[in-house]
Amino acid sequence: MPDAHHRAALAERAARAGGVVARQAFRGDLAVETKANKNDLVTEADRDAQGQVVATVREEFPNDAFVLEEDVVTLSGPETGETDPSVLDEVPATGPVWVVDPIDGTANFVRGNRTWATSVTAVEDGEPVGSATYLPSEGDLFAAGPESATRDGATLSVSERSDPETFAVAPVGWWDRDDRTEFADLCGAVVGRFGDMRRIGSFQATLAYVADGALDGAVCTNPNHPWDTLAGVHMVRQAGGTVTDADGERWRHDSDSLVASNGEAHAELVAAATDALA
Known part of the structure; x- marks a missing residue:
């Protein structure tokens, strides 16, 4: 272009x-x-x-x-x-x-x-x-x-951490009252697999922090709006990170989930999403 x-x-x-x-x-x-x-x-x-x-x-x-x-x-x-x-x-x-x-x-x-x-x-x-x-x-x-x-x-450059037990990971997105079990399951999966959890309250800020290395990953297990995600996904990728859906396929604006990481332990982030959706 x-x-x-x-x-x-x-x-x-x-x-x-x-x-x-x-x-x-x-x-x-x-x-x-x-x-x-x-x-x-x-x-x-x-x-x-x-x-x-x-x-x-x-x-x-x-x-x-x-x-x-x-x-x-x-x-x-x-x-x-x-x-x-x-x-x-x-x-x-x-x-x-x-x-x-x-x-x-x-x-x-x-x-x-x-x-x-x-x-x-x-x-x-x-x-x-x-x-x-x-x-x-x-x-x-x-x-x-x-x-x-x-x-x-x-x-910008994503973090260089490779040990999931040292990762700070953010669950992102929003769940209706009827779907809070899935949110709780995601939080449990993050806490169980990684060193610490963050909840920022802004999807785009969260992804910017992944791109900047302040966070090591972010996971969302439900569909998300393009205005909440596209900017940050582009930043994470341009900063050397990886963004897929919960199946590990390359994320697009119409994907039904989002997993962003520094790329060093992306499979662990995908596994956390899979745990939450099981």
């Missing part, structure tokens, strides 16, 4: 622009709404940050499509509720699309917890070519382009 570097740089700029908007509302007075359940939260800051990301991208690629976490309407038709035709429900198999999560970790955001991120991924023909995860309250911008991955300009 001839403009992959351009798109990767724009993903960084758009993530930073959206994150600045969200940061202005952080720890302020927030009107919090729920979506699918009591813990699936959204605020006006999510929508405002998303709008800024979209506006930043459209300055340079006005005809590109988007896959967005939050609902949108056309600028000209909020009264009619007409949906924006450039906003797609899923990542297309061909052509360019931008995948946006304006605040990944909204539950952290509304609690005043600093670990939340604005995430933007440029995708071409179903594969990411550039991604950025900006953590405004922590001051870090993780990014990956066609050949490299960085944190604030410094090269």
